[in-house]
Amino acid sequence: MKWRKLGKIFDFDSSNFAGEFIGFAQSPQALEFESYIRFYFSTRVRTENGKFVSVIQYIDMDKSFSEILGRSNGVVVSLGALGTFDEHGIFPFSVFRHNGEIWGYSNGWNRRKSVSVDTAIGLAISGDEGRSFIKVGDGPVLGPSLYEPYLVCDPFVRVFNETFHMWYIYGTGWKSKAPGLEPDRTYVIAHAVSKDGINWAKEGRSIIHQTHPEECQALPTVIKLGSRYHMLFCHRNTFDFRSDPSKAYRLGYAWSDDLINWIRDDSNAGIDVTPGSWDSDMMCYPHLFQCDGKTYLAYNGNEFGRYGFGVAELEMED
């Protein structure tokens, strides 16, 4: 693949979200309308105890990504009730049209004592063109299981061949770099299928080769071009990923012709950091989408999307 960067198309600090929210426009997820393109993203508010929670908002842009035409007003997806899996944030949120509705798969966050968080994946459905979503229940549609014990999150859902496919990640370990330090998590990409989008069967394996045991793989996104499925994801090291740019998120790439076997080939991702730019140290939370027949990639740059998100256009596929 080869991508041409169009730059940071949404700058949080100069937007009218600044002030109302305290920063971040993470994990942009596109939904095409007739005359505009909508990007859902996660931004943050501070709660009474001084901690952050992620909430979903959106902007509507013209199809050249140069002008913001509208934005969300109010709550798009409510956070969960006391004790639920999505009580302390939703990030990311994977949306697509299905049977006249818009379905959104949420990654819900809840805080723990011995480790910082756990996560699970919920479903919410919109009947008002995506302005607001109603959850199918208080609990998740995909969560921990025997061999995927925690941190089931980062859903990306699409229907291919009349089957719902979910790519997501699960945790493989919590460990501290040194005794006394807070534990960090390691996670890998997995896959589940469903006939109805609610009852899921996990494939039960890690589907993308790990380059080393401390590699974390996150937020897979899949698009079909011709007869081939292309996946972008982000990956980082388990430790020091905040302080050392060489261990921070980069984009990885894999392809498949059957949705089962994936060949990892990061050298073909066709995009990398740009020194001196908003994405000089980090690229993360990729999202592949099409708009007016062209293929695009939305993603976050430095500091996990604190300052906004950008878009790149596909110039060619191999």
Next chain:
Amino acid sequence: MSKVFWSWKKLGRLFNPLDIPSRPIWMHEYAQAPATLVFKDFVRVYFSCRPPRDHNGQFVSYSAFVDLDRKDLFKVINLSKQPVFELGKLGTFDEFGTYPMSVIRVGKEIWAYYAGWTRCESVPFNVAIGFGRSLDDGVSFLKIGDGPLLEYSPDEPFTMSGPKIRFFNGRYYLFYIAGDKWVLKDGKPEISHKIRMATSSDGISWVKHHKTLIPDNWGENESQASPDVFYANGKYHMFFCGWVPHNFRETKVRKIGYAWSTDLENWVRDDSKAGIDISAEGFDDEMVAYPHVFELDNKIYMLYLGNQVGRFGFGLAELEGELR
């Protein structure tokens, strides 16, 4: 009032860890949620116990067993030397407790279903149901994975607990409880959970029934636990316990309830038939809770917890009359 066919005659407290001075520190007190497994010469009773509170003032819970002489159940002949399960790894669902557990023989193995406990920030805990197998007659159980066996779902969002495994008509049945909501009482979250069911052909892959089996009877946000199902005389008899969550720490309100079914799916609640209540004095003068019914040598017995949810052990009662 419905007709009375049976009642439970209390035979006394059967086991109290505090009676055993040489018990290990992890069995300091509590003997909760008894579940039986009958051997040739003894009856093994699994229960959950606790070491003293940790430096944060919190408990962890271990599961253990005591072997009782089959000819005289009041005679202890053996006590587990180690917890039957290890606690889970960092970040797993059962990092802070395995309580309660329920066992069943499967060929030469013994399979156990247990509730694992983790600690949360906004609420005190979350619970999920795990699984382990024993190849040494139930002395120790190995988990087959680090995660839970039964998964949360949109209608069972948290605190899935209290599993009871049964095998009826060629199918495995798991009766358990799932959280309905956390209720704030004086600013403190208290859990309300309800009795649920799942079925399986192999004991590993489960299909949820997706229904609450037993309607409320004791009050708003009633919490139900310990759904113990026993087959007799053409009916399935369920003894369970319950309380109203805002009194969770006030132990006096826990009660034993009863429901029956002919098809395991539709249940008729009739607490007036439970046939057991608190005693005027003794270790169970504030509560009777967590019933477990079993058959031994042509008699039917109930094990149950006394005050402070089994902090001072469990008692034995014998059926008088007929479950019908």
